[in-house]
Amino acid sequence: MSTVFKKSTNGREGVWPAKPEKSASGYLPADLLRGKSAGLPSLSELDVVRHFTQLSKKNFGVDGNFYPLGSCTMKYNPKFAETVAAMPGFTRLHPVLPQLKGAGRLCQGALEVMYETEQLLCEICGMKAFTLHPMAGAHGELTGVMIIAAYHKDKGNKKTKIICPDSAHGTNPASAAIAGYEVVNLPSKDGIVDPDELAKVLDDQVAGMMMTCPNTLGLFEKNLPKIVEMLRSVDALLYYDGANLNAIMGKMRVGDAGFDVVHLNLHKTFATPHGGGGPGAGPVGVSERLVPYLPISRVEKLEDGQFFLNYDFPKSIGYVAPFYGNFGVVLKAYAYILRLGKAGLIRATEAAVLAANYLRKRLDAHLEVPYDRVCMHEFVATSCKQATCGVRALDIAKMLLDKGYHAPTIYFPLIVKEALMFEPTETESLDTLDQFADDLIALLAESEKDPSFATSAPRTLPVTRLDETRAARSMELTDDL
Secondary structure, eight states, X not given: OOOTTTTOOTTOOSOXXXXXXXXXXXXXXGGGSOSSOOOOOOOOHHHHHHHHHHHHHTOOOTTTSOOOBTTSOOOOOOTHHHHHHTOHHHHTOOTTGGGSTTGGGGGHHHHHHHHHHHHHHHHHHTOSEEEOOOOSHHHHHHHHHHHHHHHHHHHTOOOOEEEEETTSOTTHHHHHHHTTOEEEEEOOBTTBOOHHHHHHHOOTTEEEEEEESSOTTSOOOTTHHHHHHHHHTTTOEEEEEETTGGGTTTTOOTTTTTOSEEEEOTTTTTOOXXXXXXXXXXXXXXXXXXXXXXXXXXXEEOTTSOEEEEOOOTTOOOOOSSBTBOHHHHHHHHHHHHHHHHHHHHHHHHHHHHHXXXXXXXXXXXXXXXXXXXXXXXXXXXXXXXXXXTXXXXXXXXXXXXXXXXXXXXXXXXXXXXXXXXXXXXTSOHHHHHHXXXXXXXXXXXXXXXXXXXXXXXXXXXXXXXXXXXXXXOOOOOOOO
């Protein structure tokens, strides 16, 4: 598809700006004046409208097609939440308002939403308190690790290490490193954390351990009680990455299981839109002993029912975001939780786990599943068998694009070669799962007969195979005008 610049035709115009009464040179410094034409394309209004309408039709989203992107929980985002978030009483609020003297009474509704959302998340996760400030999942991770660091500093502990299992979420090591910790990799045995392996790396220098449960293989960490006991013995804290909370929501409270810190992805589990770089939200919950270190400000409720922002927490890690995080995302998640209720959230989890296991069984005769046992909300297959014939995970992903599906996550987790991670979510119907399985099985059969069928995919999209090495190393995105 041509760019808007390639469609430019000399002399064609869509807008006729009024001629300025005076020259800009009399008002602006010379270094701010343009020396030559801006190089804008010459198009009619209709040309521009058609160009961007055609581009919009090439966008891919869960509203249009199946999106089994593993570890991302691309569930349908109900539109009633958008209606709530667009209510004028919320959209017309200025974020500075709660901080102005006496103005808190003018934004009680927004403060109440934040307070009640924190209370609901505490109940769902079994934590003592939450902050809504972190603006994405990885931001929540960093905030959580900073809280761990503040706890140890306050106690006089000089700890330097964070343990990250190789089956944990991919951003955990980066978050720990940014917070100043040495990252200790913990190899998995049979897909889950082995206490014997943990014992080899656990010492009094360990500040904490970051776990994803179920992990990125879609497997539940059955040794969790022993792991908690071992960490407690060296005063190390246990961090829960909430990327996969959709698998246990309403079935298990992570605080009850012994986790000290948890971050959630509202744009995953609680059905707020995500993708395209945001917006997201990564609230962080903590156990009672970590409450003093939460970011400021915090919403509190007075005896008369009024809400206010409290900044008086001397041990707090301070500010981690402007104002109060992504309030619109929090608002949508709040509406989602209230609409589904406890029974609805439990049903969502059950359906997510059922969908993943159904799809796993539909595919396990055609794609090898290294840890082929009951999974949680997602599972990881491998195309190592197909790779012997020249068909890699990347090729399978590209074939699925031609069928109108988003590809699963590929080459992650790193502990599975030629990995394909599938997460169907609870909002997909049995018909969709069957159609997807049928199409993928047919594509695998065709590629087995003719590997070039896979290696030349996709054939129906405006962009086929990209130079991915160049894309990863060159940050320039320009067009020759």
